Amino acid sequence: MGKIFTSDEVSKHKTQDSCYVILYGVVYDVTSFLPSHPGGATAILNFAGQDATEEFDPIHPPGTLEEALPPSAKLGTIDTSTLPAKLAEPSAPTPPSAPSSQPRNVWSPESVSDCLSLTDIETLATKRLSSRAWSYYYSAADDLLSKSLNQLAYQRILLRPRVFLDVTRCSLRTHLLGRLPVQLPIFVCPAAMARLAHPAGEHGIAQACARFGAAQIISNNASLSPEQIVDGAPAEQVFGWQLYVQTDRRKSEAMLARMAKLKNVRFVVLTLDAPVPGKREHDERRQGPATALKGATERIREENPDVASSGPKGGETTADGVSNVEGGNAEGGVGKTLFAGTAADLTWRTTLPWLAGHTDLPIVLKGIQTHEDAYLAANHGPQVKAIALSNHGGRAMDTAPPAVHTLMEIRKYCPEVFDKVDVWVDGGIKRGTDVVKALALGAKAVGIGRSPLYGLGAGGVEGVEKVLEILQSETQTAMRLLGVETVDQLGPQHINTRALEMEIYDGPPNLENSYGMWRRLGCRPRL
Template identity: 40%
Template structure:
């Protein structure tokens, strides 16, 4: 049977109607031409548990779907007859130069997909001249991931930053040690996840038993099964502290003085204002890829909410966004609404199916699509992007309009 038949609803590569447990060989990497192709291949070649863990989201998956679908409600307004022969995608993230406005969002247990896990993601990110954020729930210890990345030869050597993502542990000393290890390993910033005080209910992952020998090389959490099921996110996240609040941010600063703090999981303009008041250096507009709270807003809609209600946050902090980004046009729209860079999560795991070469190709596809979009819209530099390149009329009715009195009360709220 041919591995290249008609496309699916995304126009993605159709690898046949088989289950994830199939031993069907993966099609050649060079035959994959869109990010959707990588997901299609993963759906048929990952083990059942790996597919359930990577692809699953909270309850009815509404937020997961909306993350991607909401981008289509925002149109483009191309400008023409401009010299677009040369396009520059370079930018900075937290003061570090990167070659494109993309970074690797933290992903858990990448070793389920490829034996080298986060090491391979890091190698691809380095080759692309981007930044990687390493998860507390990574398969390997941080120093091993960093060492593998630094040891990897590239045709275009580039010193790239890496960040460390933290889930606050109920035992603060465990978090203190992780933070200090991250600092010693050379991490450039701490991404504190705030949108998952408890794990979301990911039913597809619960339905398939966990391998109880599985263990995170970073947090030390291990897989097991119980009466609720076998969801890795729930079981391995049992150490996360649901009592964490705004008052804990100074404690994080005390652990790693001088390091930038990024809050990952902002979903309202009120919390963006609170983050600004707390003095953090950046925020990530994120809903955990729809994996935490179902029916929470799509991230591009939150970005639009910030732009409409509290545009000052973009001057006070760097703003990043992740969730549902599968096209260069998605990246373009997020940047036009004020995002400094976008994060890739599930996509890196789907592409890790092919090792670091797969992740490299995935990134290059998005880079090429972003560059094409910029040329089509008449811009040659990220500094030129602004909301006038977008038509948000279809999206605007669904964006909350927060009155100034409410925002003022938020600005005065005790942290």
């Protein structure tokens, strides 16, 4: 296949006028692809003239090259003996200390079988993950306050056990969207880039979910294609697909058409809590092999003045100094790169009618953070079957409320929402008692995001299975100690939220304003 290149020959082609990269031992001319790369030209120019396989492989589904490049882009192979020696990937840094209210975790497991809690899983994964993977998974917005509050909020709720009740039998079975049977009230959130943790990636998570009968939401930015993720799944396994609406709506419409062909994909999750990327400093500070070349960004600016001045894909800078989201951020972390091309112009009036016109699947609105928006969503048409209360794992806006706060707001101001749509929550789930508390407050299902990724990092599919096994066992134990046999028996009588109530929004309901907005949008009520 073409000529055999030396590393020195390839390294001469590192500008926007002549850009070669090495991927999987093959030399590609990607010059013509620079203007249309979703992450912007600079994201490729960072690796121009180099072997970019280690950076490319974990975050691009197989088949990406074939879809993006013509056959003529393959120029030949690389003489691997001429490649420079690779620098060792830095190990994951030690996470910041836990809050003083938490007991110090002195146990350090050496294998998945040693792990007794999700904290053990995270500890083991931290030792095994690359710096790049750990920084992306662990990171959250600004000072990580919302990320911490997600977990602390559950700890401020007390349980109220009942006694003299037969709890010989305990079932976690439930239904999502009123018609999809699952064995656990726990689903895997749409967390991206699973192959950064393990080659099994999102397919490995799917295999673990199949064993436990848990639902999985496929990330819009998964490192495997949806077809690869659901491959081999049992007919009854439940998947959803996360939609980040693209600025070029045709790309989203094409993906929706693909989802319609996958029988295991039963609903679409429209993500609303991150129209733009949050400021995730752990992710952005990370310096791995691809960014370790000193002065790489300066070199790109010097050698490619057009790209440097106009930004990737000609992206502009807004009046507040924030770079165009469509152009991505070549100097940011993985998170910002993934947001390239994501639309920030979604509205109640335009987006939901557009989405309903391109899918027949039930719609879940993810990222509801106030009771007013929950009220609007619950009254916004028959295709909206569920809302997911979420602050994006604390990764979008710091000091945004935990999902538990929003659950309590809904109970206080508009409890009828629970009768109209499923209410799901995610963020901060570390124990089975957390699952039980959310269900007692009215949630239908509870999502976990980072834990399955840490499970992959700790031990591949076995690690994800351990995550689900731990949560399953802890949830059953908590239910039995509460005197409950089935999840639908859980209710407010099983919890004491008094310590948390002072933190809940206590202003005017705003439902009349929401109702007026709803009327102006031409939405039909759910009667």
